[in-house]
Amino acid sequence: MADEFLLQVGGVSKAFGGVQAITNLSFRLFKGEILGVIGPNGSGKTTLVNLITGFVRPDSGKVFYKARNITGLQPHKIANLGLTRTFQIARPYDSLPAFKNLIVPLNSPRVRRTRGGKLGDIEAVAIDMLEEVGFERDARVPYKTAGSLPLGYLKRLELARCIALKPDIIICDEIFSGLSMSEITSMIPFLEKLHLEGITMMMIEHRLRELFRLTDRVMVMNFGEKIAEGMPQEVIENKEVRKAYLGTETS
Amino acid sequence: MLTGDRRKKRLDRSIKVRTEGLYAVSSWGEMVYLIAPRFVLIVGLFTLPLVLDMYWQRVLCSAGIYALLALGFDFLAEFVGLVCLGGAFFVGVGGYISGLLNAYYGWPPLLSIPVASVAGAVISTLILLPCLRLRGIYFAIVSFMFPLFAVYIIVALGVFGSTEGISALATFPNIWIEQYLILVAVILSLFGIRRLVSEDIGVIFQGIKDNDQAVKASGINITAYRTKAVFITALIGCFGGAYLSHLYGWLGLSLFAMDFSIMPIAAAVMGGMGSLVGPVLGAFILTPLSEALRGFGQLRVVLYSLILIGFIVYKPEGLMNYLQRKYHQFELWEKV
Numbered sequence: 407m408a409d410e411f412l413l414q415v416g417g418v419s420k421a422f423g424g425v426q427a428i429t430n431l432s433f434r435l436f437k438g439e440i441l442g443v444i445g446p447n448g449s450g451k452t453t454l455v456n457l458i459t460g461f462v463r464p465d466s467g468k469v470f471y472k473a474r475n476i477t478g479l480q481p482h483k484i485a486n487l488g489l490t491r492t493f494q495i496a497r498p499y500d501s502l503p504a505f506k507n508l509i510v511p512l513n514s515p516r517v518r519r520t521r522g523g524k525l526g527d528i529e530a531v532a533i534d535m536l537e538e539v540g541f542e543r544d545a546r547v548p549y550k551t552a553g554s555l556p557l558g559y560l561k562r563l564e565l566a567r568c569i570a571l572k573p574d575i576i577i578c579d580e581i582f583s584g585l586s587m588s589e590i591t592s593m594i595p596f597l598e599k600l601h602l603e604g605i606t607m608m609m610i611e612h613r614l615r616e617l618f619r620l621t622d623r624v625m626v627m628n629f630g631e632k633i634a635e636g637m638p639q640e641v642i643e644n645k646e647v648r649k650a651y652l653g654t655e656t657s
Numbered sequence: 658m659l660t661g662d663r664r665k666k667r668l669d670r671s672i673k674v675r676t677e678g679l680y681a682v683s684s685w686g687e688m689v690y691l692i693a694p695r696f697v698l699i700v701g702l703f704t705l706p707l708v709l710d711m712y713w714q715r716v717l718c719s720a721g722i723y724a725l726l727a728l729g730f731d732f733l734a735e736f737v738g739l740v741c742l743g744g745a746f747f748v749g750v751g752g753y754i755s756g757l758l759n760a761y762y763g764w765p766p767l768l769s770i771p772v773a774s775v776a777g778a779v780i781s782t783l784i785l786l787p788c789l790r791l792r793g794i795y796f797a798i799v800s801f802m803f804p805l806f807a808v809y810i811i812v813a814l815g816v817f818g819s820t821e822g823i824s825a826l827a828t829f830p831n832i833w834i835e836q837y838l839i840l841v842a843v844i845l846s847l848f849g850i851r852r853l854v855s856e857d858i859g860v861i862f863q864g865i866k867d868n869d870q871a872v873k874a875s876g877i878n879i880t881a882y883r884t885k886a887v888f889i890t891a892l893i894g895c896f897g898g899a900y901l902s903h904l905y906g907w908l909g910l911s912l913f914a915m916d917f918s919i920m921p922i923a924a925a926v927m928g929g930m931g932s933l934v935g936p937v938l939g940a941f942i943l944t945p946l947s948e949a950l951r952g953f954g955q956l957r958v959v960l961y962s963l964i965l966i967g968f969i970v971y972k973p974e975g976l977m978n979y980l981q982r983k984y985h986q987f988e989l990w991e992k993v
């Protein structure tokens with residue numbers, strides 16, 4: 407990984423009423439890396455994702471993506487630039503069959519542009535995509551309404567929505583949370599595959615052991631501030647991190 | 658005796674399930690089964706003008722206008738997630754534009770109606786545009802208030818005939834055009850919107866209703882899509898209004914009457930929200946009913962409300978969803 411970075415967050419701050427969710431936070435996301443982000447609940451991780459992807463406007467600071475200032479851009483415009491995110495609490499279209507959930511991103515300007523306006527058999531594309539993220543092909547699962555699917559599938563659907571946009575960056579907000587050990591184990595190779603295909607990732611996680619299998623750089627947040635950044639091992643041994651996040655337990 | 662030893666069993670006629678999106682119809686029987694309801698609806702509606710007298714023909718026309726509004730209400734509420742109480746606004750804007758084009762410039766109805774439908778839809782959509790980001794009840798309230806504003810503005814400025822309105826507008830060349838214009842518009846709008854909601858754009862509308870944040874994250878501009886949906890609804894509503902002004906050859910403040918915002922909701926609830934055809938049928942049942950109850954004076958409203966409450970409490974799915982379920986299922990008693 408050269409020093410080429412895709413995303414640069416420069417001194418962003420955000421307060422909700424009296425709560426300072428993010429305080430003067432800066433970091434870079436390098437092309438091709440998987441950056442881990444950890445920190446206790448309420449430390450501002452989700453807010454950071456919202457700030458980067460346009461769902462929340464920062465009070466101050468700037469976000470640059472591919473050397474372009476995207477601060478304050480609307481979420482759909484940012485998604486169309488290839489900067490995508492999953493939601494911590496899955497957001498399926500409950501009344502639509504799982505595969506039709508993907509019809510929405512497949513109709514985005516970004517996808518239409520790359521496909522030259524022609525989508526072909528869009529439903530077949532959607533079903534292939536679901537298979538890619540781990541839906542069984544012949545089973546009826548892709549045709550079931552998303553509202554009736556268990557969490558494991560919904561998390562995969564979150565990923566599929568990002569992948570449908572042929573993204574450059576995927577930011578995963580606790581994609582493992584609520585999943586069983588075996589579900590996580592089956593998802594990891596898929597994330598590795600995306601990484602190999604050249605997608606840059608930022609993974610917010612509480613499951614450290616699984617996270618450290620994927621990432622080689624970690625950023626730690628506490629009370630909206632970055633308190634450490636570096637290789638997993640050195641971060642884990644950092645005193646402040648132990649006090650704020652890991653407690654006495656060593657994962 | 659009846660308890661315990663038998664229970665009701667429901668079976669779906671599998672053909673409906675199979676044909677969803679596939680159209681693998683294999684026999685005449687199945688074909689008839691699928692087409693019959695549409696056939697009955699269209700033929701039934703188109704026969705009505707032939708058997709009704711003058712008075713009831715007029716009632717049929719207003720039922721058609723209410724049907725368009727109820728259809729638009731159902732589409733926006735159930736398929737896009739916008740509760741829009743702006744029926745009166747659409748009727749008023751469409752009616753005034755068409756009427757004024759006729760009164761001031763002498764345009765014939767068959768020209769002024771289409772122009773007023775499109776122009777009215779553009780104007781209504783532009784006016785509602787700033788409110789589109791409001792959610793749930795707020796959009797409903799704002800859309801409900803616009804007709805009131807319009808009335809105050811017309812009276813305060815003393816324009817467009819002010820409180821008197823403008824009479825002696827051109828009416829339709831003959832009774833058949835008058836009758837079939839509105840019925841064809843209802844059928845076309847119904848099947849057009851049904852088609853629309855099954856296409857990709859309909860899937861996106863449904864996505865916006867289910868989870869607008871996820872649609873944004875999918876790179877889709879939700880305001881643009883909501884605008885399209887409102888335009889479609891405004892288009893058929895404004896057509897209804899434009900048609901109405903030439904039906905009676907008159908335009909005036911009552912084109913903005915609250916009935917046009919409220920009656921369609923009653924029709925939609927009665928007919929079955931989310932079925933599109935239900936609200937249309939609801940309008941064709943409720944409008945004549947409310948005519949027939951005219952003799953009861955104020956009591957009419959009470960009877961009317963009772964019917965509505967009855968439906969909400971006892972058959973909240975509405976007539977059409979109930980009938981469709983019955984049509985697509987066998988029911989039989991089974992011994993246990």
Ligand SMILES: Nc1ncnc2c1ncn2[C@@H]1O[C@H](COP(=O)(O)OP(=O)(O)O)[C@@H](O)[C@H]1O
Pocket residue numbers: 422425426427445446447448449450451452453454
């Ligand atoms: N939309 C919001 N309105 C008000 N407070 C919020 C909002 N979003 C987040 N917060 C607050 O900001 C802080 C950080 O929350 P969050 O970013 O969700 O943390 P994390 O994802 O690390 O658990 C919390 O105190 C939370 O209550």
Ligand SMILES: [Mg+2]
Pocket residue numbers: 451452453494
């Ligand atoms: Mg969070």
